[in-house]
Amino acid sequence: MDNNNQSNSLTDGTGGLNRRKFIESAGLGILAVTAIGELASCTSSAQNLPSQYPKTMADTIRIKLPPRDAETEQKEAPLPAIVEPQKRIGFAIVGLGSLALGEIMPAFGACKFAKPVALVSGSPDKAGKVAKQYGIAEKNIYNYQNFDQIKNNPEIDAVYIVLPNGMHEEFVIRAAKAGKHVLCEKPMANTSAEARRMIKACKDAGKKLMIAYRIQYEPHNRLAMQWARDKHFGKIKMIDLVNTQNIGEPGQWRLNKKLAGGGSLPDIGLYCLNTARFILGEEPESVMASIYSTPGDVRFKEVEETVQWQMNFPAGAMVSASTSYGVHKSRRYRCYGDNGGWFGLDSAFDYHRLRMEASQAQGKLETRMSPDMGEKNQFAIELDHMAQCIMENKEPYTPGEEGLQDQIIMEAIYESARTGKVVKLERITKTDAFRGQAPKED
Ligand code: NDP
Numbered sequence: 511m512d513n514n515n516q517s518n519s520l521t522d523g524t525g526g527l528n529r530r531k532f533i534e535s536a537g538l539g540i541l542a543v544t545a546i547g548e549l550a551s552c553t554s555s556a557q558n559l560p561s562q563y564p565k566t567m568a569d570t571i572r573i574k575l576p577p578r579d580a581e582t583e584q585k586e587a588p589l590p591a592i593v594e595p596q597k598r599i600g601f602a603i604v605g606l607g608s609l610a611l612g613e614i615m616p617a618f619g620a621c622k623f624a625k626p627v628a629l630v631s632g633s634p635d636k637a638g639k640v641a642k643q644y645g646i647a648e649k650n651i652y653n654y655q656n657f658d659q660i661k662n663n664p665e666i667d668a669v670y671i672v673l674p675n676g677m678h679e680e681f682v683i684r685a686a687k688a689g690k691h692v693l694c695e696k697p698m699a700n701t702s703a704e705a706r707r708m709i710k711a712c713k714d715a716g717k718k719l720m721i722a723y724r725i726q727y728e729p730h731n732r733l734a735m736q737w738a739r740d741k742h743f744g745k746i747k748m749i750d751l752v753n754t755q756n757i758g759e760p761g762q763w764r765l766n767k768k769l770a771g772g773g774s775l776p777d778i779g780l781y782c783l784n785t786a787r788f789i790l791g792e793e794p795e796s797v798m799a800s801i802y803s804t805p806g807d808v809r810f811k812e813v814e815e816t817v818q819w820q821m822n823f824p825a826g827a828m829v830s831a832s833t834s835y836g837v838h839k840s841r842r843y844r845c846y847g848d849n850g851g852w853f854g855l856d857s858a859f860d861y862h863r864l865r866m867e868a869s870q871a872q873g874k875l876e877t878r879m880s881p882d883m884g885e886k887n888q889f890a891i892e893l894d895h896m897a898q899c900i901m902e903n904k905e906p907y908t909p910g911e912e913g914l915q916d917q918i919i920m921e922a923i924y925e926s927a928r929t930g931k932v933v934k935l936e937r938i939t940k941t942d943a944f945r946g947q948a949p950k951e952d
Pocket residue numbers: 605606607608609610630631632633636672673674675695696697722724763769777
């Protein structure tokens with residue numbers, strides 16, 4: 511696994527505009543900073559790739575148009591460099607629920623290297639309609655019983671598991687056995703034991719396993735990560751994170767322990783946990799947690815309502831996180847530096863309209879900034895990253911091991927809440943210990 515690429519993730523190796531330097535040079539006193547990608551280039555991004563791969567990035571097609579605005583204006587993002595459809599990585603989408611139909615299928619329209627080629631569903635009527643909407647052949651519709659037949663379908667390179675959490679293990683393992691790469695939704699599984707079995711199955715089959723941590727691919731969250739690592743406002747000593755929503759219908763799978771694994775913690779609290787680890791690039795050494803579920807609330811018969819926990823990180827950062835299924839939606843975090851500033855996002859974890867915010871001391875002024883990198887489709891970036899990793903035979907940035915680490919920490923959070931004691935975790939000193947190849951910037 512390549513862990514040395516993190517610091518290069520926002521730099522430009524092609525002679526274009528360096529995004530990190532641009533943000534840094536935007537500097538003091540600017541109230542709204544807008545940063546965009548590097549300048550367009552006519553060159554192929556992967557000309558030297560081996561030609562034996564059936565699907566290849568070597569044929570990335572780039573188009574450059576003449577500039578319209580003066581140099582002083584906000585730079586426009588380059589036109590997308592795209593691989594022609596027959597050379598893109600083909601995905602089978604497993605489970606046609608709200609995420610698959612509301613976000614993932616539409617996101618393929620913004621993908622450059624990935625395309626949908628098959629559907630897996632327990633509802634043939636719905637699958638037939640979705641297949642028509644997206645031009646997917648009827649022969650490429652599967653159900654949960656005949657799923658293993660995907661092994662005979664060469665159009666399917668990878669499978670995207672978008673099922674209830676308690677079904678992830680079974681379908682990741684079946685996909686790996688069918689010889690397909692796997693992208694699996696978060697949380698990876700219900701337990702660390704399941705996560706380990708999923709990693710093993712993919713390794714045994716020689717297939718890639720990526721967990722769909724979209725926040726780690728989203729540009730504003732990546733800028734926050736870079737600012738933390740660069741000590742933009744000094745060393746990060748504190749982070750607080752919140753992810754809450756008021757959940758409805760008591761009969762849904764999210765409130766069923768077997769299908770969900772837990773309540774607010776694995777579903778939405780996981781964003782706080784995973785984002786803190788991502789921002790710092792470190793692993794917590796200990797956790798202390800407490801849980802509360804309103805007595806008599808039928809929604810919380812099997813899973814928890816509210817969790818609050820603290821994590822101590824090796825370089826001294828103290829992280830506090832809160833999640834709940836019982837209060838109004840709020841999805842935000844703030845990182846506090848020891849050198850005149852703080853930064854964070856509010857909203858941090860939504861699909862759209864994320865907003866970065868920062869505050870910096872400037873002599874007699876306290877200056878508020880709202881760095882704006884423009885909106886990118888988070889699901890398209892993540893699908894394209896998986897496709898690129900398959901094409902170039904690289905380890906995904908968020909592989910199974912990244913998901914396993916979250917499962918281990920969530921188990922420690924539950925243990926701490928149960929015992930009322932601090933739970934110590936294995937001391938891990940390596941930076942980005944579980945991450946693979948950093949995603950490429952446009
Ligand atoms: P939904 O309930 O909307 O959809 C789940 C789908 O799974 C169903 O529509 C159904 O599809 C299939 N399914 C198969 N068996 C069952 C079962 N026993 N009970 C319910 N559904 C079943 O869930 P979401 O789309 O919201 O979530 C799916 C996964 O995606 C979860 O792991 C969740 O944590 C994750 N997620 C991730 C998000 C992110 O931002 N990364 C956001 C939201 C969810 P069919 O009818 O086709 O068989």
